[in-house]
Amino acid sequence: MIQETSKYLRSLGVIRPTVILDKPQILRNIKKMAQKARISGVKFRPHFKTHQSHTIGDWFRECGARAISVSSLDMAQYFTDRGWRDITIALLANILEIDKINVLSSTIRLNLIVDSMAMVQALHAGLKYPVKIWLKIDVGYERTGATWDDTQTIVSIAKAVLHYPKMHFVGLLAHSGQSYRARSTEQVRQVYNQTVKRMRFVRKILHGYGVKKCKISVGDTPTCSVIENLSAVDEIRPGNFVFNDLMQEQIGSCQPNEIAIGVACPVIGKYAQRQQIVIIGGAVHLSKEYIVDRQGKRLFGYITDLEGDSLGSIYKTTPVRTLSQEHGCIQIDDRDLFDQIEVGNLILISPVHSCLTCNLFTKYKTLQGEIISRLY
């Protein structure tokens, strides 16, 4: 199939490293998550940092999404320009960008995240229009957020937000990034259950201090993909599931056939003695994110293939073992497969972390040849 895949990619006009999208699979991924949110009765606020594309955003809208998450104010502006009117900047507020905040909050329902009094006070000093405020809670990831059992800090920040007229307190927000350390769906479930338990604990504390309206927002692809019923929370913000990748598959939050992207890369070198091929497909195309395989070795991707005009099998005997700036070096122990690949072919690489891979490109190409632009 390697030669058929190469020919098909050539027929699309691919000559350089190119992110290839399996659009029907992307639509299935979106529909599945949107439906789960609907059945669970939770608000679907997908994170658009993974795709950063007007067109792919439209596919979400067609599946019912009306609110989104983004990771910068520039990204919020980009999607505001496409008609999105309810956006969360899913990162602690950057008070240095107060002018951009004021531009956005004058036209859309802008949601900001805080976790410190310093930030609340700086926002109070700079805000011109009302914004929605979420209090970030650290439920175990230890990155940002007030620690879930640090009642004093949580209560004082919530009270300050409630006190300032331009800040409308909405609720508590968590990102359980520790789910990415899970290596089984059971471990993902534990992360989710702990997250819900701790978020409800905080909500109860705030209730005791008179905060009666307090939503709970969570968002990471592993928990949102694995948990069947998410009704214990009010809002979900997963992003990666739109494309998925090898990391999600290793965690158990997607099946191999749910990975909806590949990176087409030209083969430039073939080395029979070490059974390696070298592609133009390096750190500037795939990113240096890696996973560790069962032998304890790092890898940056696997060769994948097409089945008709869909993404097909992933060849787990073909790890991208080393990655320099523009080169990827693939170990192919399967001699038959090695013999099929020639210099000048295009091969598809299933990436480790689709968010970081896509961030290195300015556009996508679907398997039907459609070019899809993205923010850059």
Added chain:
Amino acid sequence: MIQETSKYLRSLGVIRPTVILDKPQILRNIKKMAQKARISGVKFRPHFKTHQSHTIGDWFRECGARAISVSSLDMAQYFTDRGWRDITIALLANILEIDKINVLSSTIRLNLIVDSMAMVQALHAGLKYPVKIWLKIDVGYERTGATWDDTQTIVSIAKAVLHYPKMHFVGLLAHSGQSYRARSTEQVRQVYNQTVKRMRFVRKILHGYGVKKCKISVGDTPTCSVIENLSAVDEIRPGNFVFNDLMQEQIGSCQPNEIAIGVACPVIGKYAQRQQIVIIGGAVHLSKEYIVDRQGKRLFGYITDLEGDSLGSIYKTTPVRTLSQEHGCIQIDDRDLFDQIEVGNLILISPVHSCLTCNLFTKYKTLQGEIISRLY
């Protein structure tokens, strides 16, 4: 100094992650390498993939550079548009881009690299205008190139190149990327000496087969920075030295004060209990390249500072310990330093690998406030 640095960066209008250049230090780095090439009597063909900027390219031209290396045909076109007329695509030729090759070779002196008969024959079939051809030799890095002692392959490829009228054989080219595994200048010297020995061995073999004119081109920043006299080769192609970074400093190929870039990042979170601060400065700003410190721990950067309007000290007690898509989490065990940093500050991060970091941005800003565009 943290507060002074933050104020200075604010005065430059920085509000988002921004690559900051110390232009006088960059000029010193360029002059030093250009002078070494001149004194050694070797051709200086700096690799422009590190900066990918017309303006910074001009600084090289002012220091006497007339030939360059790039890592893609699009990058070659970008620099051709700025008047460069002698360019090596320092990557095995991508025969799928034969049309771009023909456009470039119709106007400039284009140098391509080959290491297989398949590639030579595909070029022969597609070339419209003469190009210079270098034969890539693998001197120990085990990425691309004909293995230095594989005489049969080397001779047959060289003969084929000499046979085809549109290919002008220039010589042998190596990239001793194994120098990046060195952790002392002594180890770098060993890599260089072995490279020279093996390249001369190959040249002698070819001489015996009637190949009388055969240049030797090498190029990696560690060897070119460490070796005082490079006259054993004909051409050098280092790139990273223009900016340097923590990886070069760890190898011993630059001094801390020769690192000429930093990434300005807003502080968005501060966590007294774990003595950590969180910045907007993640994998999409710094890249996931890391080095390992003396304690065996991975790190993605250190806080650095300004001294006047130059880059100053690097605080080695401030490792960026974890990196997610947009967040960097910095461990600051020095309590005094930790206490100086506030949410809303801008801090400078000294990056691990400047090539990959700069690739994530579309422009630079100098410490004098000049905006410098780059290819994207």
